[in-house]
Amino acid sequence: MARAASLKRDLSFEEAWTLLQEEAINKLIDNLEGVQKHELSSEEYMRFYTIVYNVCAPDQVGPKARKMYDHYKKTFEDYISSKVLPSLRGKKDESLLQELLRRWNNHKTMVRWLSRFFYYLERYFIVRKKLPSLERTSHLAFYNLVYTEINYQVRDAVISLIDREREGEQIDQATVKSVPDIYVETGKNTTKKISKSR
Template identity: 45%
Template sequence: MNNPRNTIQFDEGWNFVQKAITKLTNILEGLPEPQFTTQENMMIYETIYNMCTQKPPYDHTARLYEKYQESYVEYILTTVLPSLNEKNGELMLRELVIRWSNHKIMVDCLSKFFHYIDRYYVVRLYLIPCKEVGLLTFRDLVYYKIKGKVRDAVICLINREREGEQIDRVLLKNVLDFFVEIGMGEMDYYEDFEEAMINDAAAYYSQKASIWVLDSSCYDYMLKAHECFRQEKDRVSCYLHPSTETKLLKVRLKRLMVQFYAKFS
C-alpha cells in the first residue's frame, strides 16, 4: 500500500490484507502463485499494525480480530469441507491429513501477520490468541463435522490389517496424530476415538475366539492368541498412542481367554 503511515480506512486496509490471504490460500491449493517475499510480509504486518494504532475512530483492531476468524471460516466452508465431504474411507483420510497440514501452515502465517493484535488487544481483553483461534475454528467446523466418518474409516483400516491386508501405516499415524493435535494439549479427542476402537476390538476378538475354539486345539488356540498379542503391540508402536497399549491388550486378552476357559478348562 502507498504510504501506510497515512490514516487507513478499514475497507482500504482490509482489501489489501484480504488479497494476501487469498494469495496464501491459492498457494495452499497448489495454484500458480509466487511465494511471499520478505517485503510483502513486512507490508502486510505494517498495514495491520497501522490499522490497530490509529486514533479512534480509525482504530480497527476489533474488526480486524473478527475478520481474522472469518477468514478461516470462509476458507473452511467454501473449500476444505467440500473437499472432505466428497470423499470417503481412505481417500477421505488422506484429504484430512493434507487439509490439517495446510491449515497449520495457514494459521502459522496469518498469526504472524496479525501478531500485533495478540500482543496488546488480545492480552488486554483476555481474548483467545490468534493462533488458537485458527486451530479452534478447524476443530469446530471440521473435526466435529466429520469425526464419525474419520473414526469409522480408521477402525476399518485397522481391521483390514488384522485380517492380513497391508495398509498405509504412515497414513494412520498421521490421522491419529491429528486426534492428539486437535486437542491442543488435551487427550479428550483421541480418547473418544480410542474408546470406539477398543470397543470394536473387543467385538472383533470375541468373534475370532468363538470361531477358533471350534476348530483349534488348545495348543493352536494359544499360538493364535499369542500372535494376536504380538500384532497388537506392533500396532501400538507403529501408529497408536502409547497410552492405548494397556487398554487394548487387556480387552484382547479378556475376549480370547473367556472362550479359552469355556472350552479347555
C-alpha cells in the same frame, strides 16, 4: 499505488482489509489450492504486518482491533467452509484420511503465515482482552467446522483401516497414526473416544 496506500498511517479499516484480502490472503489461498504459486517476500510480510499495525496501534484494544481479530477468524471459517469441507465430502476410508491430513497441513501453513501478518493483535489486543490466540482461534475454527461434520466418518475410517491391518492387509500406517495428532493439536483429545468405540 496499492503499495503506497498500504504504508499510509491513516488507512480506514475497509481499505486496510481490502489490501490484506487481495494481496495477502487470496494469494496465500491460491498457493494452498495450487492455483498460482506466489512466494511471499520479507518485504511483503513487513508490509502486511505494517497494515495491521497502522490500523490497530492507535486504539490497541478498540473497535478496529476487535474488527481485525474477527475478520482474521472469519477468514479461516470462510476458507474451511468453501474449500476444505467440499474437498472432504464424499470421501471415505483411506482417501478421506489422506485428504484430511493434506488439508490440515495446508491449514497449518495458512496459520503460520497469517498469524505473522496479524501478530500485532497477539501482542496487545488478545492479551488485554484475554481472547484465544491467533493459532488457537484458527485451530478451533478447523475443529468446529471440520470435525463437527466428519468426526464419525474419520473415526470409522481409522477403525476400518486398523481392522483391515489386523486381517493381514497392508495399510498406510503413517496416515492412521497422524490423524489423532490433529485432535491433539487442535486441543481436543478424542483418542479415548476412538478406542472406546472399537
